[in-house]
Amino acid sequence: MSYYTPSNAYGSSPPGGYSSNLSRYPSSRPRPYSHQQGPPAGSDPQLWQWFCAVDTDRSGALSVTELQDALVNEFDLDTVKMLMNIFDTDRSGTIGFNEFAGLWKYIAEWQRVFKHFDRDHSGSIEGRELAEALRSFGYNLSPPLLQALEIRYASGAPSAYGPPPGITFDRFVRACVTVKTLTETFQRADQDNDGWIQLNYEDFLKISLNAP
Numbered sequence: 128m129s130y131y132t133p134s135n136a137y138g139s140s141p142p143g144g145y146s147s148n149l150s151r152y153p154s155s156r157p158r159p160y161s162h163q164q165g166p167p168a169g170s171d172p173q174l175w176q177w178f179c180a181v182d183t184d185r186s187g188a189l190s191v192t193e194l195q196d197a198l199v200n201e202f203d204l205d206t207v208k209m210l211m212n213i214f215d216t217d218r219s220g221t222i223g224f225n226e227f228a229g230l231w232k233y234i235a236e237w238q239r240v241f242k243h244f245d246r247d248h249s250g251s252i253e254g255r256e257l258a259e260a261l262r263s264f265g266y267n268l269s270p271p272l273l274q275a276l277e278i279r280y281a282s283g284a285p286s287a288y289g290p291p292p293g294i295t296f297d298r299f300v301r302a303c304v305t306v307k308t309l310t311e312t313f314q315r316a317d318q319d320n321d322g323w324i325q326l327n328y329e330d331f332l333k334i335s336l337n338a339p
Contacts, residue, residue, distance in 0.1 A: 167224065174231060178224050188221035197227070198234070202297040209301055209339040210234075237300050251282060251293030257302070266306050276302055305339045312337075 166175035181197040182189055189197060195207045202210070214222055214230045222230065244260040245252060252260065254277050261268055268276070280302040282295040294302060312334050316324040326334070 170224070170228060174228060175224065178227055186221070188219070188223045189227060190221055194222055194227075206297040206301045209304060212339070213304075234300075238296065241296050241299055249293065251295050252299050253277075253293050257294065257299075260299075260303070261306060264303065264307070266310060268306075276306070301339060308337075308339055309334070 166172060177197065178189070181193050183193060183196075184190075191204070191207055191211055194211060195202060195204060198207065210230055210233075211220075211222060214226045214233075216226060240260070241252065244256045244263075246256055247253075254273060257277055258268070258273050261273075277294065280294045280298040281292050282298060313324060316326070316330075
């Protein structure tokens with residue numbers, strides 16, 4: 128099996144270049160902004176108002192359920208948890224406003240990518256569109272693997288007749304981030320860059336359990 132490092136195609140690597148490795152972020156977070164204190168200097172006032180509206184416990188940070196409300200329930204809970212894991216840089220279990228602003232920008236970038244590859248404007252990504260999107264990121268997956276990915280992240284149960292029902296926006300983000308994360312994990316283990324690695328049982332489980 129061959130794999131490819133993302134090139135400078137459309138979107139290059141998936142938006143924002145985020146992965147499960149967030150060491151480039153500081154490990155500590157500034158104290159949460161209170162609603163009375165107002166938004167941080169230079170922030171979007173409308174985004175601050177929306178953040179305050181969904182921060183129902185007035186804690187100055189969003190829980191997983193509050194974050195799902197902030198995303199207008201367009202994201203299933205598994206995708207919201209994945210986003211929380213990416214942007215909760217201090218592992219507090221919540222998202223502060225600055226983290227939320229970064230997440231909001233990340234989602235906007237993904238929305239542009241989704242619309243670009245949703246060629247038929249159906250509101251979902253089908254097999255050929257998924258393959259094109261992943262190729263643009265540098266991931267050249269085999270047809271059986273693409274089919275497995277499409278079935279895994281389809282928005283509904285596959286029918287006995289016809290293709291899978293397609294991948295909605297939130298699941299498309301999760302599918303691409305999963306491929307990116309697993310590819311990066313594989314590349315770190317493939318030290319001689321020959322496309323093959325040898326894993327023991329424990330390492331295999333670690334990779335599986337740490338996948339988005």
